[in-house]
Every structure is written in C-alpha cells, then in structure tokens.
Amino acid sequence: MGMTGVLRPGHAAIRVLDMKEATHFYGEVLGLIEVGRDSYGRVYYRAWDERDHHSIVLREADSAGIDFFGFKVDSVATLDRLEAETQAYGLKTSRVPAGDLLQTGERVRVEIVSGHTIELYAEKGKANSPQMVDNPPPWNSESERGIAPIRLDHALLYGPDIEKVQDYFVKVLGFYLTEQILMEDGKTQLAIWLACSNKAHDIAFVRHHEPNKLHHVSFLLDTWEKVLRAADIMSMNKISIDMGPTRHGVTRGTTIYAFDPSGNRFETFSGGYQTYPDWDPLTWTWDEVGAAVYYHDRALNPAFLEVVT
C-alpha cells in the first residue's frame, strides 16, 4: 500500500462572526450536511461523499479566520510516532483529549512556525450514511443540494517562514513539494504546495508578514460544469465572489474564490492532476506569477496577496 502515515486533510475549524448566517451559508448554499452541535456551540458539517463524521467545524467568535487544520493519520501508533518526531524536531506539541471534537479521538496539536495550529488524529467516527456504502448509488439527493462539494480538499494558509514550514512537513510528516512560486531573486519561495497523497496539494502556504492567516479552505467538485453551477448558486445567493470561475496555472485546477458570510475565503474547484512523491516539483518564476495563480488573466488581483482572515 502506497499511502501511509498522514492520509489526508480531515478537518478545518473556522471562526465565524454570526453563527446563524454561517449555518445558512454552509448548510444551504454550500450544501454541506450538518452532523452535530456540541456543548461549546460549535456546528459540525461533512460533505456528501465524505466517509468520516465531519470535516468542517464552525465556532462563533469576534474575529474571522481558522482555529486549526487537521490531518488524519493511519493509526494511533503513527500518531504517537509523529508526536515524538515533531518534539524531537523541535516544535511544541500538545494533546487534546478524545471527545473534545465530536466523535474524534485524541488529537496532537503542533504549532508550526507560520503561526498556524496543525492537528493530527487517528480516529474519527464514520459518516452515518449506509446508503452510500452498501450498493452505493453514484449520487443522491444530498449531492444535488446547494453547491454540494465532494469533500474538503485542502487549505491555503498565509504566514512567515514558509521554507521552515516546508522542511517540517517534508522531514517529519512525510509530505513532498509539488509546486512552488519563486520570488524575484529566483530563490526565495513566495508560495509552496505540499502533498501527503497523490493529489496536487493537500496544504499550501504563501509567505506573508502576519502569522496564522487563512487564505482559503477548499472544496472539491467533480467537473468544470459543476464549478460554473457553483458560480450560479453563489450569485443567486449574493455570495461575495473574489475571483473566477477561472483556472489556476499552479495545480491546473478550475476554480472560484469566494467568501463566507464572515469573510473567510473558500474555494470550489475541480481538476488538478495526480502526483507521485518521486516527481520533481513544478516551479513558477516571478515573471509568470500572474499566470501561476490566475492562468487566464495572467495577473494577480490585489486581494490574492492581501485579503486574508
């Protein structure tokens, strides 16, 4: 089996300013399935084709942004090993008890140098949808409700010292670099895309002066046509669109960037390509940074580098 260790992005915990507006957006417009609420008032969602209990956790707060981004690992033994190796590497970790997040086992928290909190966990309850496991139909009513992404796919985070972030993800967590954008000096990385699987990215970072910022949490759709349908649904619901529908040069994904009702950017995208860990990373140079991000416009919009939560 090729895929071991860190398996995939498992959850994103997002701060929202108004839970009522947020639940309307995430539940009805984005079309995620609400799967629970906890004693802290957090609201849990999963996408229709996900197999685990939840992937999105909303918390009402007085500022927007991301609390933490979690990865599922293949076993408790791997969780213990990665915790020890993270500490040996020199990063601070802490444990969050099982059950703090609904149906989720113990989590190991890592404060990475970009200021973000990354979580690792081995155990989470299964999605309660036997109709999608036994003699499964290719789609169901939940896959047609709202934008209805297939899954939480990745996140793009902004913070300082991304070369050190890459070093940790590669040396300790077993990720590999799939793509990068270099700055004017031809050496310093402006942005990095990292995979723990054979996706074009499972997490990405852009160099930014402020730590612990969220650029976007991304949701996967099947096709370009579904991306266009997502744009229609966004406009029908007066959702604030940042860019698109268009294509990224990096990852080749067809994409829309838009904002949830608290100003957290999200992406709905399709496509991309499959990667392997022995491949050399693809590199975009400073003179083509516009095409790297927005392949058709071939220019950045100011919001790409500056609008974060």
Next chain:
Amino acid sequence: MGKHTVHFVDTGESLACSDTDNLLRSMEKLGRKGIPVGCRNGGCGVCKVQVLGGSCERRVMSRAHVGIDEEAQGYALACRIIPTSDLSVKVIGKMGRAFASVHTNPSTGE
C-alpha cells in the same frame, strides 16, 4: 428607498448611497472606487473607514480590525455599515503593501 450622500473627506468626492445597502456595496455597484474591496463580509478589514459625521447602522465586524475603542471613535468596515443619514467618511484601509513586504526580508516581513 431613501438616499443618503456620503462625503469622502480625503478626496472631496461624494457618493449616493441607498439606506438598504452597505457603504461598500453602494460604491461597488456604481463602479466607483476609493475604498479598497476585500471580503465584503466584515472579516478581512481592508475596507476600514472612520465615520467622522452622521449616523449609520453597524453590523457585526471582526474585532481583529475594529477594536472597541476604535468603534467608539467611529472606525468601521465599510462593508458592515448602512448609512441612516448623510455621512462624512475618511478611508483608512490600504491595499498595495503586500508587494512591498515580499521584496523585503522574507523571514520577518520587516
């Protein structure tokens, strides 16, 4: 639908705003510029303004960008205020600093 006039003290320009749309939306839908446009939903802070005169309805906005003390001094995010009278406004938010910071020390952003 009532209309209010918003005066921008820095440029001397004015903008007709409905009393149902937020200030940023009133600007954007007419194709006008002047206030930087970010998330449009109170989270990112780039459309920050200071209301120097007049009254407006305020919706929830990120405390990371408008503190309690600032709120008392009229600071607000333009995407979260709806004029209820004519307003006098100073634009605080700026975009365009990011390219400056990527050209400086990449480790610290200083």
